[in-house]
Structure formats: structure tokens, C-alpha cells
Amino acid sequence: MSRPKGKHKGSIYWKNLSIVLLITCIPIALISVILYYIGTDRIGMEVNKAHQNQLSQSIQHMEDYLSNLEHTVVRLAFDRSMDESLKQMDFIMEFQKTNELMRSFTLMRESNSLIGGVSLYLRDANKLIGDEFGFQSVQSEDDRKLLRSLLEKERTIYWNYSLRKPGYSDTLYKAIVVKLPGGQMYDSYGAFILYLDQAKLNTMVQKLASGEGVAFLINENGDYLTTPHTNELSKEELTLEDAVRSRIAQEDLRDHTFKFDWQGQSYTVSYGEISKLGGKWTFVSATPMSQIIAPVTSLSRLILWISLFGLTVGLLLSWFASNKIYDPIYRLKSLFESSKPTRSDEKDEVTYIENQWNQQLVEQQTLAMQIKESIPTLRESFLLQFLQGNLYTHTESELIDKMKQLDWDAEDKRFAVMVAQLHGISELGGKFSERDSQLITFAASNIILELCSEKLNMVHVINFQDLSVGVFFVLNRSITNEEIKAVLNKLAHDYIAAVNNVLRMKVTIVTSKISDSLVDMPNVLEQTRKALRFRDLHTSNQMLDMNQFMIEPNSAKHFPSELEREIVHAVSLGLEEEAVRLIRLFIQELQGDNSTELMVHQGMMKLLGTLHDTIIKHDVNMYALYEGVHLYEQLMLLSEPDQIVDWFQYKLIHPFIKTLSMTYDGNLREVIDKLLVQIKEEILMDVSLEMYADQLQMSSSKLSKAFRQIHGTNFIDTIIRLRIEKCKELLCKTDMKINEIAELLHYQPSYLIRMFKKSEGLTPRQYREKHAQG
Known part of the structure; x- marks a missing residue:
């Protein structure tokens, strides 16, 4: 929102304008004076330093070219492919190898712009191979002497600053000679000759000269490696180069930069040495001092104009800044006014903003109070999800941080749970129905919540909706285990008494072990709920403590x-x-x-x-x-x-x-019942399923199925059971031997004994003795 034109400006605006004028104009004036009197010399030093740095970088750039050239020469000298087999090589018949050799010369020249040409001289073959003219025989005697003289040098790699190309007599070149094979100073069978590109070298060096300055390159003998620059309009440039060269050669100059006066003008001379491939080169650059300090002189004048201009701009900016400083105040006031149905006529914007801000703080506190009131509901939902095991992916620290957000400090605390199960709803004489179980559980959870709130601060009650409730406790670590147990036992006794009196129901309460880990509490709650299964059914109210809980090794129970x-x-x-x-x-x-x-x-x-x-x-x-x-x-x-x-x-x-x-209809059931009576009467006969099926005029499978479905056992098991009963009767009422009874029942004696013991747990003899004593 921009401030409308014509807006009345109060005292705040004019105060701001005065302060900004003082802050803006006075520093600008001081800075201008300091820059003019002190900054000029400093700037001159920095300009000269920057010039020297630029020269150093240029020299380093040139040295990089020479280093690349040196690496190329060394690789070439010790290349294993350049062995003595080249002496017997037929360059015409082995055209492919010749072509690859010439291609490598071309790549070598293109890899470094200082290389103007590459030639390979083979003494015994009297051949000269080059990337410019291909391969040819050395015809001239002068050329042969020249090339053979290159092999007579003691050094393997050396410079030749005035080498004539074979076949040419008018131009001398600077070249690097590499004798083959590499590493041998004598008995060389050939040599590589790398010619420098004089024009490229001149261009590279002259780029380092700026304006009216000069730059040149000399070798260890003081000879020029670059072509001296001549100009018809200024012949003294050549004289300047000679003078600088003589000064460097005659005097032992330790510094690489010095001042040099020549014909009424001062020059700054910089030189540096480059040692590559056995040669020691000196790079020299001479630049007029007037050219270096020219920016400083013009800058000094510019500073004065800038200072005056800055003072003027400062006044304008002060006015502009005052308006901008006032804009936030107006925008803030307008922001408050936009939320109100009517605009305020308060003249003092600061007072108005202060009043509105206080009102916003009151509204913020009201909102914070509403959020605080909703935290218990959010905490109940979170704890329910956590204790049900739905947050198993969370770590201990994440759970503690989440509880802190919900206004519970669970850090460095101890934790416990209590589970209560209500019993006896069917003994209330119809006072409650099964549908009232949720209502009863709700009442029970309210009772335990009220009892816990009186003694503990951080308590969460879980309503399981099945006549059982759970309680999650967050306890201070300073409380001992004995004190915690005492508090929980007292709480359990009070809860049992309240449920007995109010709901008229029995209660079983299980108290968990005390844990130091929050993340383990879902498992602790599950184990505590499972412990409810171990309640004594003959006790009305019970309390089980998981700290002392153990399954007693009861004697074997009789199963009916x-x-x-x-x-x-x-x-x-x-x-x-x-x-x-x-x-x-x-x-x-x-x-x-x-x-x-x-x-x-x-x-x-x-x-x-x-x-x-x-x-x-x-x-x-x-x-x-x-x-x-x-x-x-x-x-x-x-x-x-x-x-x-x-x-x-x-x-x-x-x-x-x-x-x-x-x-099944009633007739079939009646038939099967009559059949069972008949079987009991004829149990001593040799009966079978097929015999009775024929008697009833039905299939044996249908009779077996009907017998099993109506009486619950199949035909054979029924026959065995009846004969066992008959055997028991004969054992108790007669003196018949086991063999006689087995024959009467149509069994083998051993089979009868085995079946009898399986059914009664005793042998027939033991059974007779037991009942005889009775």
C-alpha cells in the first residue's frame, strides 16, 4: 500500500528527515576528503600491484605453454615405438606405419601452438620425414652435414636458436633437437626436430606489453628470442629494448621489478626467468609509469566530482529515505484500519498502532487459551493410538517430543499401567442387560479417572468398551518403587470399593511392572491385559501385581x-x-x-x-x-x-x-434307536454291519452314515463300547477267565486286554481286583 499524496506529515516525519540528513551527508563529506588526500596513493599502489599480478599471470601462462612443450619433447624422446627398427623401415612399403607416424607429427603440432613444424631425421636411411613435406631423401651435401651435426652434440635434448631447414637457405629457426634413442648421448641413429613458430612466439610475448610499453624474450646468451618490434614512427622503441637488455645483463639485479628512466620518461621494468629443456630464458616487460598511474590521476578528479555529486544525491536520498521510513508506519496503521469497520482519526500513528497491537495481543492470548483447552482431547487421541500399538515406528525421543507438544513432560520419567476387569453382570438379577456393558464400562472409567486425578498428575484412562478399563501412568523418577507400589495399591483398593458400592460388580485389577522406557508401554499394556486370564474364579475381588506375578506349578487338573x-x-x-x-x-x-x-x-x-x-x-x-x-x-x-x-x-x-x-425324519431315528436296542441284546453274537443292513434292507454305507449322524459314533465304536461294558459286567459278576470272556465276546484275549486297557486305563485283571476289593 503506497501513501496517498497530500497526506499530512507529522513530527515523526520531520524528525526522521533531520536524522537521515545528518547520517547521509556528513559521512559522504568525510569520505570524499579521505579518498582525495589518502586514497590516491593507495590506489596507485594497488594499480601497480594489479599490473604486476597481471604480468605474473601472463608469464605463468607462457610458462605453461613451454611446460606443455617440454612434456611433449620428453614423451617423444622416450617413446618405445621410436626404436632402432626405424632404421630399417621401408617408408613406401610400410605406408600405413608411415601415415600413422606423420599423423602423430600433425597431432603433436596441433597440441601446442608454439610448435611450427615437426621433422624426423634418420641418419642411416638418409631420410627426412616432416608434417609439411612428407618424407624425402636428403639430397644436398650441406643439408646432410647440417643434420649429422645435430647428432654430434653431447646432450640428448637441446635448443638450437639458428637452425636452417634442409632445402631452405634464407631463414633461420629456433628449434628443439631430440636425439634418438632417448637417453643415449652418442651413436644416435636419428633425431626429432621441433621448429618453433616465431610469429606465435612474438604474438604471445607482445600481448604482455600494454600501450607504449615493450616486451621481449632473450636467451641465456642475451640474444633475442623474439623479433624486436620496430615502428617507423617511433624508432626509439628498439633503442629502449637494447637499453633495458644491457641494464639487465650488466647489473646484478636481485629484484624482478625496477624503475628505468629513458629520454625523460620513467618506466617500470619487470622480468622473470623461465628454464625449460636446458635453456634459460628471460622475459622482460617495460611499461611507462604515466600509463600505470593514469587511472589514479583521472580517478582523483573523479573523486572530487563524485563527492559533490554524492552530497547532492545524499540530500535527495535523505528526503526519499524519510518518506520510505514513514511508509511502514503508515502501512502498519492502514493494516490495522483495514480490519476495522471504521477508520480511526487518531493523529499520533504510534499511539494508534500501540493500542491496536495491545488489542491483537489480547486476541492472541484468547486463541492460545482455546488451543490449550483442546490439548487434552488431542493428547487423549494420541495416547489411545500409541497404547494400541499403532505408533510402533516412532522412537523413544519422537514419542517424548510429541508428548511435550501435547503438554506432558515424559522425559526422564517412569511408566506403569493398571488394567481392571469388571465381573458379575449376570448376577445383578436383571438390573443390567448385556447391552448396558458399554454404559457400565463408561461409568467405571469415570470412577477410576476421578480417583487417579486426586493423587497423580499425568494419567490417561482407556475405555476398552468390554467391561474393562486401563490406566496409563507417567511417574516421577524421584519416587521409589515401594512408594509407587503403595500409591497404586491404595488406588486399586479405593477403586474396588467404589465399583462394589456404586455398580454392585466384582473387579479384578492387574498392576504392571514399572518401566523406564516409553516405547515399551504398548507391549506392557498387552501383557497386563493377558494377565487378567489368570484370575481366581472363586474370589470376588482380586489384585494381581505383575512385579510379583508368576504362574504357580499347580498339580495336574482333572479334565471331565x-x-x-x-x-x-x-x-x-x-x-x-x-x-x-x-x-x-x-x-x-x-x-x-x-x-x-x-x-x-x-x-x-x-x-x-x-x-x-x-x-x-x-x-x-x-x-x-x-x-x-x-x-x-x-x-x-x-x-x-x-x-x-x-x-x-x-x-x-x-x-x-x-x-x-x-x-433326518422321525422314522429313520426310530429305526436306528430300535437297532441299538437289538445290538445290546445280541452283543454276544457275531454281529456285523452288513448283517443288520440286510435285515433293514438298506446299503451298509447308508446304515453306517445314519448311525453315526444320529448317535454321534460309528457302528464299530459302538460295538466295541458295548462289548467292553459287557466285559466289565462279566468280570464283576462271574468268575470266568479272561480267555473265556474273550471267546464269548468273539475277540482274541490279547486284543481284548489291549482294548480294555485303552478304554478304562486298567487291565481286566486289575479291574476285577479293584472292584472285588470294593
Whole structure:
């Protein structure tokens, strides 16, 4: 938002303008004076230093070219392919190798711009190969002497600053001679000759001279390596080069930079040495001092003009800056006004902004209070997810940080859980129905939350919706284990008393172990809930402590197998009421002394498995009969005996008996019942399934299936059971020997003894002695 024109400017604006004028103009004036009197010399020194740095970089650039040339020469001298086989090489017949050799010369020349040409001289073959003229024989005697003289030098690699090319007599070249083979000073069979490109060398050196200055290159003998620059308009440049060269050669100059006066003008001379390939070159550059300090002189004048201009601009900027400083104040005021239905006429913008800011702080505090009030709900949701194990990917530190965000400090704390299970809803005499279990659980969770809030600060109550509640405690590490146990035990006693008095129900409470790790608490809660299965069914209210909890090695419990068989038989006969009566007796047998809920559940699971097998034997589709329900899972959710009996009656037995009665008509059942009576009367005869099937005029398979589905056992097992009963009767009422009884029952004596012991757990002799004593 820009400030509208014509806006009234108060005292704040004029104060700001005065301050900005002082801040802007006075420093500019001081800086201008300092720059003019002090900065000029400093700038001159920096310009000269920059000039020297530029020369140094240029010399280094040229030295890099020479280093590249040196590396090329050394590789060439010791190249294994350049052996003495070149002496016998036929350059015409071995055209391919010749072509590759000439191509390598071309690549060598192109790799370094200082190389103007490459030639290979072979003494015995009297051949000269070059990248410019191909290969040829040396015709002239002068050329042969010249080339052979190159091989007579003692050094393997050396410079020749005035070498004539064979076939040319008018031009001398600077060249590098590399004798072959490399590393031998005598008896060389040939040599490489690398000619320098004089024009390229001149150009490279002259680039280092600026303006009216000169630059040249001399060797260790003081001879020019670059062509002296001549100009018809200024002949003194050549004289200047000679004078500088003489000064460097005659005097022992230690510094690489010195001043040199020549014809009324001062020059700054810089020189440096480059040692490559056995040669010692000196690079010299002479630049007029007037040319170097020219920028400083012009800069000094420019500083004065800039200072005056800066002062003027400072005044304008002061006015502009004052407006800009005032703009934020106006924009902030307008921002507050835009959120209000009416504009304020407050003249003092600062006072207005202050009032509005205080109002915003009040609104912010109100919002912070609302957020703080919502934190408990967010914390409840987080803890529910965490304790259910849904945040298993989080680390300890991540969980602690998250709880800190939710206003709980769980760092360096200890943790514990308590689980309570309510029992006896069926004993309330109809006061509560099964549908009221969630309401009862809600009331129980409120009771324990109220009791915990009186003694502990960080407590979370979990409503499991199944007559059980859990409590998660965050405890201070300074409290000892004994003190924590005392607090939790007192809390458990108070909760049991409150539930007994208010809800008229029994309670089992399990207290977990005290843990130092927050991330382990979901597992601790799960283990604590599992411990509820070990409650004593004969005790109304119980307290279990996981710190002292252990499964006692009770003596082996008697499993009511006989009742189990009777229940199966009643179910198979379709006697629902009888089966339910027997199931109640079965539970009472399981609830013997020192029995726990887990033991009762295990026994009922065994009974469910037996009934499950019986139903399958009757060829009943379990999935269709029970609509895909997981029977074992439903049974595990029940804890009250009455609930378990009702579940067996209405969820398991009744649907099966209803289906069974629909499958078989009454006539077939009557026939099978009469057959069973006949079998009991004829048990001492040699009876068989086929015999009775023929008598009833039906197939043996149909009779076997009907017998099993109606009575729950197959024909053979029934015959064996009846004969065992007959054997028991004969053992107790007669003095017949075992062999005689076996013959009467149509069994082998050994088979009868084995079957009898399997059924009764005793041999026939032991059974007779036991009942004789009775």
C-alpha cells in the first residue's frame, strides 16, 4: 500500500528527515576528503600491484605453454615405438606405419601452438620425414652435414636458436633437437626436430606489453628470442629494448621489478626467468609509469566530482529515505484500519498502532487459551493410538517430543499401567442387560479417572468398551518403587470399593511392572491385559501385581472327559436341554480349586473342538451353518460362566440340532434307536454291519452314515463300547477267565486286554481286583 499524496506529515516525519540528513551527508563529506588526500596513493599502489599480478599471470601462462612443450619433447624422446627398427623401415612399403607416424607429427603440432613444424631425421636411411613435406631423401651435401651435426652434440635434448631447414637457405629457426634413442648421448641413429613458430612466439610475448610499453624474450646468451618490434614512427622503441637488455645483463639485479628512466620518461621494468629443456630464458616487460598511474590521476578528479555529486544525491536520498521510513508506519496503521469497520482519526500513528497491537495481543492470548483447552482431547487421541500399538515406528525421543507438544513432560520419567476387569453382570438379577456393558464400562472409567486425578498428575484412562478399563501412568523418577507400589495399591483398593458400592460388580485389577522406557508401554499394556486370564474364579475381588506375578506349578487338573462324551452324545441325539445341563456341570468341574479363568477357557476350547469334530462328522457345512463366524474368537471374548453356557446353547448347539432335525425324519431315528436296542441284546453274537443292513434292507454305507449322524459314533465304536461294558459286567459278576470272556465276546484275549486297557486305563485283571476289593 503506497501513501496517498497530500497526506499530512507529522513530527515523526520531520524528525526522521533531520536524522537521515545528518547520517547521509556528513559521512559522504568525510569520505570524499579521505579518498582525495589518502586514497590516491593507495590506489596507485594497488594499480601497480594489479599490473604486476597481471604480468605474473601472463608469464605463468607462457610458462605453461613451454611446460606443455617440454612434456611433449620428453614423451617423444622416450617413446618405445621410436626404436632402432626405424632404421630399417621401408617408408613406401610400410605406408600405413608411415601415415600413422606423420599423423602423430600433425597431432603433436596441433597440441601446442608454439610448435611450427615437426621433422624426423634418420641418419642411416638418409631420410627426412616432416608434417609439411612428407618424407624425402636428403639430397644436398650441406643439408646432410647440417643434420649429422645435430647428432654430434653431447646432450640428448637441446635448443638450437639458428637452425636452417634442409632445402631452405634464407631463414633461420629456433628449434628443439631430440636425439634418438632417448637417453643415449652418442651413436644416435636419428633425431626429432621441433621448429618453433616465431610469429606465435612474438604474438604471445607482445600481448604482455600494454600501450607504449615493450616486451621481449632473450636467451641465456642475451640474444633475442623474439623479433624486436620496430615502428617507423617511433624508432626509439628498439633503442629502449637494447637499453633495458644491457641494464639487465650488466647489473646484478636481485629484484624482478625496477624503475628505468629513458629520454625523460620513467618506466617500470619487470622480468622473470623461465628454464625449460636446458635453456634459460628471460622475459622482460617495460611499461611507462604515466600509463600505470593514469587511472589514479583521472580517478582523483573523479573523486572530487563524485563527492559533490554524492552530497547532492545524499540530500535527495535523505528526503526519499524519510518518506520510505514513514511508509511502514503508515502501512502498519492502514493494516490495522483495514480490519476495522471504521477508520480511526487518531493523529499520533504510534499511539494508534500501540493500542491496536495491545488489542491483537489480547486476541492472541484468547486463541492460545482455546488451543490449550483442546490439548487434552488431542493428547487423549494420541495416547489411545500409541497404547494400541499403532505408533510402533516412532522412537523413544519422537514419542517424548510429541508428548511435550501435547503438554506432558515424559522425559526422564517412569511408566506403569493398571488394567481392571469388571465381573458379575449376570448376577445383578436383571438390573443390567448385556447391552448396558458399554454404559457400565463408561461409568467405571469415570470412577477410576476421578480417583487417579486426586493423587497423580499425568494419567490417561482407556475405555476398552468390554467391561474393562486401563490406566496409563507417567511417574516421577524421584519416587521409589515401594512408594509407587503403595500409591497404586491404595488406588486399586479405593477403586474396588467404589465399583462394589456404586455398580454392585466384582473387579479384578492387574498392576504392571514399572518401566523406564516409553516405547515399551504398548507391549506392557498387552501383557497386563493377558494377565487378567489368570484370575481366581472363586474370589470376588482380586489384585494381581505383575512385579510379583508368576504362574504357580499347580498339580495336574482333572479334565471331565466323561462329561465331555455325554455332552457329545446328547448333542448327537438332539437333546438340547440335556446338553446345556451337562455343559453347566462341565464348567463347574473346570472351576475346581485353584482354577483360573485361563484354565476354564482352555477346557471350554477343548469342548468346542470336540463338538466341532462331531458336527463335521455329521456332514454339516460349518460355514453355512454359522454364517462364517469365527467360533473360537467369539468364545475367547467371554469371561462369565453364564455367558459361556448361553453362547454354547444359542450360538453353537441350537443351530446344529435344528439343522440335524431337519435332515433326518422321525422314522429313520426310530429305526436306528430300535437297532441299538437289538445290538445290546445280541452283543454276544457275531454281529456285523452288513448283517443288520440286510435285515433293514438298506446299503451298509447308508446304515453306517445314519448311525453315526444320529448317535454321534460309528457302528464299530459302538460295538466295541458295548462289548467292553459287557466285559466289565462279566468280570464283576462271574468268575470266568479272561480267555473265556474273550471267546464269548468273539475277540482274541490279547486284543481284548489291549482294548480294555485303552478304554478304562486298567487291565481286566486289575479291574476285577479293584472292584472285588470294593
